[in-house]
Amino acid sequence: MPKANVTIVGLGFVGSSMGLALKKSGADISIIGHDKEPEVAREALKMKAVDRTDWNLISACEKADIVILALPFQEMRETMKAVGPYLKPGCLVTDTAIPKRPVMKWAEEFLPEHVSFVGGNPIISPQGEAAGVKAASAEVLKGATYCLTPSPQASGEAVELTVALVKAMGANPYFLDPAEHDGLLAGIEQLPIIAAAALMGTLSQSPPWRDMRRLGGSAFSQGTASLWESRTFWAQPFLENADNLIRWVDQLIYQLETLKRGLQEQDEEVLSTYFGRAIAERERWYKDKTFGQWEEVPEPPRPPGMLETFLGIRLRKPKE
Template identity: 45%
Template sequence: MTTVGRQSNPAEGTGAQITIVGLGLIGTALGLALKASNLSNLRIVGHDKEPDVSSAAVKAKAVGRTEWHLLRAVEKADVVVLAVPLAEMRGLFEAMGPVLKPGCVVTDTANTKAMVVRWATELLPAHVHFVGGDPIVQAGAGGQRAASASLFQHTMYAVTPLPDTSPDAVRVVVGLVEAVQAQPLFLEPAEHDGLVAVTANLPLLLAAALLTTAGQGETWREIRRLAGSTFDTATHLGSGGADALASATLANAGNVVRWLDAYAAQLAAWRERLLAGDQAALSALYGSALEARAQWLVERGHGFTEAIPLPEPPPTNVQRLFGIRRRTPKGS
């Protein structure tokens, strides 16, 4: 892999270029976090197919500038981050592959990895390096307007290289992850997808099913009046839209079906306890669930200290690869 960029005066605009394709919540937040990071001499270029979204990203100072033409946005990039729905990913690989310069590192933020890796392997040229990524953020409603530089702080960020992925390319992506104050977690693409099926795909499918069930028949007129925060939380479907939800679920269908079957078995067990009027058994089931959730929240708050990633290179390696330097703290 060739060295990216060189040491230079930031005012000259000749440092490493990162292009973020897709300026919704994740893309805009990445730009803001990189701008606020301890990495200097970066040029952050944005691209989004929606002009209003691009303008809002510039106004928020998440990117230095935007480029309406995709190929112009990526042709000089040292790193390209694809923060777009899964359904758009294959077309982007196909379109931009021929213009990416040698040594360019491409990463993504989709929560399905095996399919994305296959597309990247098939469509990107050999002189371009792909390293899958998936930021595990606590994102609520609001879309791009909710983007902030702190979105990734103290969160897990899955990094899913293949065995033959360039180590230097992996270091570049790890450098970005650490720059936005997230913790890299190394997973194989297939392993990642098996886990995400129960943490992301299945909850969204169940939310849609609950809404469909509650919305059937005349009783919905009364149900909607009684629905409070519990129902709101249980039926939250994010802001991706129906097509994006369907694409993500189908892309991971095998894993989702396996977890759905396990969930159905659990529901059957709970149903038996209800029919039997077994107070003690229901209390035990709820107690176990409450304990498991409390433990998860504690562990998440401490950054899952047992989830130690593979040994990382010292920061100087990332600096050398990018041709950038860390800002010197004031007063030092």
């Protein structure tokens, strides 16, 4: 059987990390990479995240069995529209963008019926100060939660193949409805960026900022760190998820008002209880994330031998 052809469109941090993880898995696949920035494509090839690159988007995708759109949200619609007519029958298309609801709509609009779309979102972030392709690493996917939002039109085989792909990367598939995904990610992913921007704006636009900035330590650095990770900011993903974000912003304002009242009333008990609860919850979350102690969600059953047949790799069965 010939090798499966996987095309990764977008070879930044996420796309190249996925390529490296698939390479590390030993999967019997050929990985083609495409990026609109030639330097990024050359770097991905140099680090062996892909087997070869193709500067032409259509040429890179037309013979692929699997197409991974590891692109920013704002590039997803036009890319789907461009490649859709050229995808071969049975091709699996997946992505990494948030929010998911508009992406699912675009997939239905622009991808042909003979193609299956399974939305994806790997919960990963760069380690350290590096960014883009230079920050790529197979290790960031090891044990990571990988959200999957299958299209209703996706075949069962395509869903199972996506699960196989995610597991080959070392990540853990987590199935969600697109609307549920967007509501949760608005709070846990987008709200921290909004809060960091508000903090940065509050301080940097105040008269004392010129002197205050010299005093910034770990609390300020950590509180605004999400702005560094999101330094190429685009408003569109936030606007497309505005209904969810507005609810979360309202909740954040309510919590800030609670703290404000505690300060105004000099209520040590209220503040101590509030911070104690917050610290305990943060510690619990960090421990769960570090050790992967999440409640398991059942996956659809996988047909025996499918992963081995298509990707040419074998996963160890869990011990009884």
